[in-house]
Amino acid sequence: SQQGEEDPQALSIQEGENATMNCSYKTSINNLQWYRQNSGRGLVHLILIRSNEREKHSGRLRVTLDTSKKSSSLLITASRAADTASYFCATDADYKLSFGAGTTVTVRA
Amino acid sequence: GAVVSQHPSWVICKSGTSVKIECRSLDFQATTMFWYRQFPKQSLMLMATSNEGSKATYEQGVEKDKFLINHASLTLSTLTVTSAHPEDSSFYICSAHDRTSGNNEQFFGPGTRLTVL
Numbered sequence: 001s002q003q004g005e006e007d008p009q010a011l012s013i014q015e016g017e018n019a020t021m022n023c024s025y026k027t028s029i030n031n032l033q034w035y036r037q038n039s040g041r042g043l044v045h046l047i048l049i050r051s052n053e054r055e056k057h058s059g060r061l062r063v064t065l066d067t068s069k070k071s072s073s074l075l076i077t078a079s080r081a082a083d084t085a086s087y088f089c090a091t092d093a094d095y096k097l098s099f100g101a102g103t104t105v106t107v108r109a
Numbered sequence: 110g111a112v113v114s115q116h117p118s119w120v121i122c123k124s125g126t127s128v129k130i131e132c133r134s135l136d137f138q139a140t141t142m143f144w145y146r147q148f149p150k151q152s153l154m155l156m157a158t159s160n161e162g163s164k165a166t167y168e169q170g171v172e173k174d175k176f177l178i179n180h181a182s183l184t185l186s187t188l189t190v191t192s193a194h195p196e197d198s199s200f201y202i203c204s205a206h207d208r209t210s211g212n213n214e215q216f217f218g219p220g221t222r223l224t225v226l
Contacts, residue, residue: 031213042202042219092213099153
């Protein structure tokens with residue numbers, strides 16, 4: 001069942017700007033993961049944050065997790081045209097992933 | 110990272126025929142494989158979970174007799190869409206996981222686009 005909900009549904013930014021998207025979920029999780037999907041392609045794993053972690057960085061990506069609010073955010077800094085894609089959060093409970101609806105990010109050159 | 114392949118990458122078939130999609134883990138043993146379906150501009154919906162050597166566990170609302178899953182080896186799982194109809198047209202994605210690794214990460218295949226005419 002779908003657990004994560006993301007906002008915004010769509011985001012359009014200028015190259016070089018930052019992009020922030022949020023994910024909320026309903027039940028307890030082991031970890032939360034963020035994925036990127038280019039149009040019509042498979043998923044690329046971006047980052048995994050465990051339930052006992054609050055913040056994680058990977059290159060230009062910064063993920064936060066607030067288990068008290070059951071929410072997470074993904075920040076992409078200094079965006080590039082190649083970051084144009086859909087981004088999904090997925091909550092992991094007992095190895096099964098529940099995906100959010102996704103945020104479509106368009107980076108304008 | 111670990112590589113998962115899917116074959117075919119796309120398939121077009123006539124209504125009423127059956128289509129088999131393969132999911133292979135190329136460089137690790139996948140104790141568990143997951144099958145997802147994604148409709149245009151929507152998220153991934155988990156269809157079923159298959160553990161090697163045992164029957165698949167289907168999510169609520171997914172017909173097990175229509176979507177046959179076989180996971181006979183640690184590197185291969187197949188999804189057969191039986192008697193396909195136009196409403197089965199979708200993007201089917203598999204992922205693979207090794208429970209013995211202690212790692213929570215699932216590795217996703219590139220997806221198979223099924224179009225039923």
